[in-house]
Structure formats: C-alpha cells, structure tokens
Amino acid sequence: MAIVKRSIKGMTKLSTKHLLGIKYLTPTDIDLIFKTADNFKEVINRPIKKVPSLRDTTIANLFFENSTRTRISFELAQKRLSADVINFSASSSSVKKGETLIDTVNNILAMKVDMIVMRHPNPGAAVFLSKHIDASILNAGDGAHEHPTQALLDAYSIREKLGNVKGKNILIAGDILHSRVALSNIFCLQKLGANVMVSGPPTLLPMHIDKLGVKVETDLRKALEWCDVANMLRIQLERQDVRYIPSLREYSMLYGLNKDLLDSLKKKIIVMHPGPINRGVEITSDVADSKQSIILEQVENGVAIRMAVLYLLAGRSED
Amino acid sequence: MKPKVILDSSNFEITINRLCHQLIENHNNFSESALIGLQPRGIFLANRIQKTLFQILKSKNIKCGNLDITFYRDDFRKKELIPNRTQIDFIVEDKKVILIDDVLFTGRTIRAGLDAMLAFGRPKSVELMVLVDRRYSRHLPIQPDYVGKTIDSIASQKVKVEWKEIEGKDTVWLLSNDQ
Numbered sequence: 298m299a300i301v302k303r304s305i306k307g308m309t310k311l312s313t314k315h316l317l318g319i320k321y322l323t324p325t326d327i328d329l330i331f332k333t334a335d336n337f338k339e340v341i342n343r344p345i346k347k348v349p350s351l352r353d354t355t356i357a358n359l360f361f362e363n364s365t366r367t368r369i370s371f372e373l374a375q376k377r378l379s380a381d382v383i384n385f386s387a388s389s390s391s392v393k394k395g396e397t398l399i400d401t402v403n404n405i406l407a408m409k410v411d412m413i414v415m416r417h418p419n420p421g422a423a424v425f426l427s428k429h430i431d432a433s434i435l436n437a438g439d440g441a442h443e444h445p446t447q448a449l450l451d452a453y454s455i456r457e458k459l460g461n462v463k464g465k466n467i468l469i470a471g472d473i474l475h476s477r478v479a480l481s482n483i484f485c486l487q488k489l490g491a492n493v494m495v496s497g498p499p500t501l502l503p504m505h506i507d508k509l510g511v512k513v514e515t516d517l518r519k520a521l522e523w524c525d526v527a528n529m530l531r532i533q534l535e536r537q538d539v540r541y542i543p544s545l546r547e548y549s550m551l552y553g554l555n556k557d558l559l560d561s562l563k564k565k566i567i568v569m570h571p572g573p574i575n576r577g578v579e580i581t582s583d584v585a586d587s588k589q590s591i592i593l594e595q596v597e598n599g600v601a602i603r604m605a606v607l608y609l610l611a612g613r614s615e616d
Numbered sequence: 617m618k619p620k621v622i623l624d625s626s627n628f629e630i631t632i633n634r635l636c637h638q639l640i641e642n643h644n645n646f647s648e649s650a651l652i653g654l655q656p657r658g659i660f661l662a663n664r665i666q667k668t669l670f671q672i673l674k675s676k677n678i679k680c681g682n683l684d685i686t687f688y689r690d691d692f693r694k695k696e697l698i699p700n701r702t703q704i705d706f707i708v709e710d711k712k713v714i715l716i717d718d719v720l721f722t723g724r725t726i727r728a729g730l731d732a733m734l735a736f737g738r739p740k741s742v743e744l745m746v747l748v749d750r751r752y753s754r755h756l757p758i759q760p761d762y763v764g765k766t767i768d769s770i771a772s773q774k775v776k777v778e779w780k781e782i783e784g785k786d787t788v789w790l791l792s793n794d795q
Contacts, residue, residue: 349688
C-alpha cells in the first residue's frame with residue numbers, strides 16, 4: 298500500500314479511553330463512531346458477518362441488572378469482532394456473598410480481561426470504576442444516569458432515516474424521570490445540533506430539566522405536532538414505587554401514542570422506542586408495527602454501533 | 617534526494633494498456649472473472665483497468681468491486697485505522713478474482729485482502745495485480761502476477777502514486793522519507 302495520508306476529515310481516534318457517558322464525548326467522537334458504524338453495518342449484512350479485528354481481546358460483560366436487548370446486542374457485536382467473551386450476571390455470582398464492585402472487577406481483570414462492559418443499578422458506577430481500574434470501560438446503563446450506546450444508536454437511526462440530525466426536532470416522551478435513555482439522548486442529540494423536547498406527565502418529568510436546554514411540553518398532541526421524530530420511552534413499571542400516575546389506563550389515554558393520534562398529525566413523523574415495549578401503554582401495537590416505526594432498525598443499528606465503539610476503544614488501548 | 621518520477625503520464629497509460637492486454641490473455645471475456653480493488657488507493661487502478669477493458673473488449677460486462685481490509689489488518693492498534701467502503705455487488709464464489717492494489721511493499725495488505733475476500737465466498741483462483749512492485753522488501757511470501765513497474769528501493773523511501781481523478785495527473789513518484 299502506498300504511504301499516502303488518507304484524506305479523512307476530523308479525528309481518527311476517540312478522545313477518550315472509556316465510554317462512560319455521552320457527556321464525555323465530543324461531537325467529533327460521535328461523528329467518528331457513526332462513520333465506523335456505517336462500515337460495520339455493511340459487515341453485518343455480508344454472508345459471513347464476522348471480522349477478526351478484536352481476536353486478541355477478551356471482554357467481560359458484567360450485568361448487575363437485567364437486560365435482554367443490550368446484552369445480546371453487545372455480545373453479538375463482540376463475537377462479530379472475534380473477541381473472546383465472558384458473561385457475568387449479578388444474580389448468579391459472589392456479589393450475593395457481599396463482594397465489593399472493585400473486588401469483583403479486579404478479580405476478573407486478574408484473569409487477563411481487556412475490556413469491561415457494565416450495567417449497574419447505581420448511577421455513576423461506571424465512572425467510579427474507571428477511576429480505580431486500568432481496563433477500558435463501556436457503560437451499558439448505570440441507574441437513571443446514562444445509557445450511551447442506546448443514545449448513539451438512536452441518533453444513528455435518525456441520521457440514517459433523515460440524512461442528518463442537525464436542526465431536526467426530536468421529541469422524547471414518557472417516563473423521563475427514571476430514564477437513562479432520556480438523559481443520554483438529550484446530550485447526544487444536542488451535541489449533534491438537534492432541537493430536543495421532552496414530554497410526559499408532570500410527575501415523571503424531573504424538576505429543572507429545562508436547564509438542560511430542552512423544551513418541555515405536557516400536552517402530547519402539541520409535542521407531536523412540533524416534532525420530526527418521537528422517541529416513546531417505556532413506562533418503567535418496576536420503578537413505580539410511588540404512585541407517579543393514577544393508572545396505566547389513564548397514562549395510555551393521555552400520554553400514549555395510538556394510531557388515530559398519529560394519523561391526525563399534519564406530517565408523517567418517525568416513531569422510535571428503545572424497548573422493551575409495553576404494548577398498549579406508551580404506544581399501541583398498530584403504531585409499533587406501522588411503517589412509521591423504526592424500532593427494529595434501531596435494534597439492527599445497535600449491533601453496528603456497539604461494534605464501532607468496541608473497535609475504536611480497543612484501538613486506543615495501547616496509547 | 618530529489619523526488620524522482622518513476623512513471624510519467626504517457627508511460628502510465630502505456631502500462632495500464634499493457635496490464636489490460638495481459639489480463640485478456642488469461643481471462644478472455646471476463647465472464648468468469650472479477651476485479652477487486654483494495655481500499656483506499658487500489659480502487660483507482662481497478663477502476664482504470666475496468667474502464668480500459670470496456671474500451672478494448674467493447675463490453676460492459678466486467679465486474680469490479682472495492683474491498684476494505686481495515687478490520688483484517690495485523691497492525692491494528694499501531695496505526696490509525698479508519699475504514700473505507702466495501703462494495704462488492706457480485707458473488708465471489710467460483711470466480712477468478714484479480715486483487716488489485718497500487719503498490720506492493722511488505723505484502724501485509726495483500727495478506728489482509730485475501731482474508732477479507734474470503735468473507736464473500738470461495739473464489740476459483742486469486743491473482744494479484746499491482747502498479748508498482750517494490751521488490752526485496754517483502755515480509756511475507758506474496759508475489760504479484762501482473763506488475764506495472766518493478767523498482768528497487770530502500771525501506772526509508774516512499775512510493776507515491778498520483779491519479780488523474782484525484783491529484784489531476786497520473787504520475788508515480790519515488791520520494792525519500794523527509795518529503
């Protein structure tokens with residue numbers, strides 16, 4: 298190969314060794330992840346969906362909280378990059394015997410693991426861990442704080458559908474209070490130049506959320522008329538320890554998206570959902586399965602985005 | 617050392633024409649064959665060969681794809697490795713494939729290219745075409761089947777291929793390291 302500088306605009310490496318949250322990424326980082334994901338999307342549509350890039354890397358998936366989609370998506374991404382993968386779930390481990398997080402992780406690292414993908418119920422767990430250990434850490438969701446790969450794949454799906462994220466009106470609707478997806482999405486979309494609005498019942502909107510520079514609207518119809526894309530978040534039934542809403546039926550009537558409401562809007566908006574869906578609560582089945590919904594595209598893009606992040610972080614590990 | 621021209625634009629064209637005729641000797645009408653250019657710079661040679669074959673054979677039925685080998689490299693982590701687009705719109709299975717790159721140096725790119733290509737099927741045979749072969753500098757037992765120009769150079773030198781489509785003129789340069 299000729300030694301000619303490749304003409305690539307911007308950076309060719311991430312500015313960070315970990316992916317702890319969208320907060321810590323620059324817009325150039327996000328752009329680099331998207332461009333790399335374009336290539337991995339092509340790879341996962343090949344007859345042989347596997348490349349050998351990370352064959353020398355061992356990755357531990359530490360899930361201290363339940364997950365289906367994120368965990369499978371990460372595991373697939375790792376396997377398609379030829380990494381060795383070990384899985385760990387808190388329910389079947391020594392965590393139950395009282396081992397601390399740092400001890401657990403250090404023990405795993407002592408077995409020569411290079412990267413950690415972690416989901417944890419406590420906000421800030423990934424940041425905390427990154428201060429105490431050397432390996433690259435990918436946050437796969439920490440409490441109600443951040444879920445960076447979900448935000449990246451959401452923004453990537455919008456970019457794929459609309460060509461660009463900049464200047465678009467994006468609505469995030471539903472349970473904003475308990476949602477790590479909401480916070481990461483707000484950071485990510487704003488860094489890419491989108492206008493963001495949040496909507497939901499006042500009890501499920503955090504106080505002072507407008508300080509993040511987002512519009513707030515409690516009337517779902519008004520919010521939907523404003524937006525190009527509506528990301529309908531799941532109502533977190535497991536976190537309804539206080540009665541935030543009178544009933545699911547009332548929530549669905551006032552804050553749920555149904556086909557009549559969708560069809561009555563002036564323009565055809567795109568409907569997204571990070572999953573798992575409570576069908577008939579935040580969106581009805583006919584909306585979730587409609588042509589305007591890109592829910593399954595989001596899932597496909599999730600693998601490409603996670604491959605890109607893993608690949609780029611592994612490339613930084615010898616810096 | 618001053619930059620030295622290895623191939624100027626008139627010799628460049630003659631070389632491309634010769635390479636095309638050599639290909640025709642072995643591949644007749646290309647019905648069972650396919651060209652694959654390696655990203656990022658091999659694709660220019662592949663496209664030029666395809667265009668010239670169109671003119672010589674007066675047929676548009678010559679397949680040409682682009683293959684990115686970034687994810688198959690063995691020097692991942694030592695370099696900034698940002699991928700380019702792979703585009704192969706035909707089936708590689710049972711085809712006589714001609715891998716095409718601009719400069720053959722250590723052979724590592726070609727090694728990665730062979731691996732990358734296998735993800736698209738099992739070709740009947742694989743040949744290698746390069747515009748410039750820097751001989752005596754191989755790290756791997758890889759030799760080209762079609763060569764535009766063979767040169768002797770030392771490791772600290774660079775070979776730069778400029779294309780009409782990108783730089784405005786077809787030229788191959790030999791540069792010393794500081795240029």
